[in-house]
Amino acid sequence: MQPTPPSLDVRGVRYAYPDGHVALHGVDLTVARGERVALLGPNGAGKTTLVLHLNGILTPTEGQIAVGGLTVGQDRATLAEIRRRVGIVFQDPDDQLFLPTVAEDVAFGPANLGLRGAELAARVDEALAAVGMSEHRDRTPHHLSFGQRRRVAVATVLAMRPEILVLDEPSSNLDPAARRELAGILRTLPVTLLMVTHDLPYAFELCDRSVILDAGRVVADGPTAVLLDDEELLARHRLELPYPFRPTTGRTPISE
Numbered sequence: 001m002q003p004t005p006p007s008l009d010v011r012g013v014r015y016a017y018p019d020g021h022v023a024l025h026g027v028d029l030t031v032a033r034g035e036r037v038a039l040l041g042p043n044g045a046g047k048t049t050l051v052l053h054l055n056g057i058l059t060p061t062e063g064q065i066a067v068g069g070l071t072v073g074q075d076r077a078t079l080a081e082i083r084r085r086v087g088i089v090f091q092d093p094d095d096q097l098f099l100p101t102v103a104e105d106v107a108f109g110p111a112n113l114g115l116r117g118a119e120l121a122a123r124v125d126e127a128l129a130a131v132g133m134s135e136h137r138d139r140t141p142h143h144l145s146f147g148q149r150r151r152v153a154v155a156t157v158l159a160m161r162p163e164i165l166v167l168d169e170p171s172s173n174l175d176p177a178a179r180r181e182l183a184g185i186l187r188t189l190p191v192t193l194l195m196v197t198h199d200l201p202y203a204f205e206l207c208d209r210s211v212i213l214d215a216g217r218v219v220a221d222g223p224t225a226v227l228l229d230d231e232e233l234l235a236r237h238r239l240e241l242p243y244p245f246r247p248t249t250g251r252t253p254i255s256e
């Protein structure tokens with residue numbers, strides 16, 4: 001039997017923007033199916049540039065990327081399948097919600113794949129249930145709270161049954177309760193997860209493994225608890241834990 005290909009396989013990816021700025025200097029990153037990985041790094045490290053490669057928005061200057069064994073290519077059929085496999089949840093949910101009801105927004109992607117009737121309804125039900133938004137299905141997205149809109153944005157991507165869910169700053173702009181609720185949801189999703197974040201405790205809570213990118217290079221890749229416990233490593237790459245967070249326990253002395 002063939003071994004299961006990794007959800008994500010990034011090999012030697014170098015990328016220069018049209019103005020000549022090299023944002024990625026040969027990135028290697030493999031994410032196995034079912035892993036949850038945090039992508040950390042200071043502003044300008046290249047995290048967004050890397051994410052934009054995963055579904056073919058940007059094309060590597062050198063190197064290649066495969067998703068579930070399928071190499072990201074530029075022909076229409078491959079690109080459509082890659083975009084189904086790589087579900088990106090952008091930072092602003094309003095970039096992903098534009099229809100009159102929550103259910104229509106969640107149905108949009110799978111309907112574009114050609115799903116109709118009971119099959120489409122089942123996809124929508126499944127995705128809304130996964131993010132705890134079933135009861136809001138007939139509401140107008142812009143009447144929901146920001147935290148609810150972010151959950152619906154996650155559902156729009158889940159409805160495509162992606163190989164990998166990529167989240168850009170999932171905890172940004174959430175109040176503490178919404179932040180915690182979203183963590184509870186993300187933890188239970190049966191999907192490979194790559195999470196770009198500056199929120200190091202969130203990375204610790206959700207991802208066993210973290211990768212630090214700086215100046216377009218992977219500078220660390222290992223257990224989140226180990227990386228976050230390395231003060232020198234964090235300082236070198238402009239990463240800071242909120243005092244007095246302790247990565248060994250994930251708790252502050254106040255809540256111990």
Ligand SMILES: Nc1ncnc2c1ncn2[C@@H]1O[C@H](COP(=O)(O)OP(=O)(O)OP(=O)(O)O)[C@@H](O)[C@H]1O
Nearest residue numbers: 017019021023041042043044045046047048049050
């Ligand atoms: N369109 C562009 N043209 C030229 N350079 C760019 C362009 N977009 C980004 N860059 C540069 O590429 C580098 C990586 O940027 P990128 O946005 O990928 O970083 P990031 O890690 O996502 O940062 P942040 O944490 O601030 O979101 C930066 O030096 C940035 O200035």
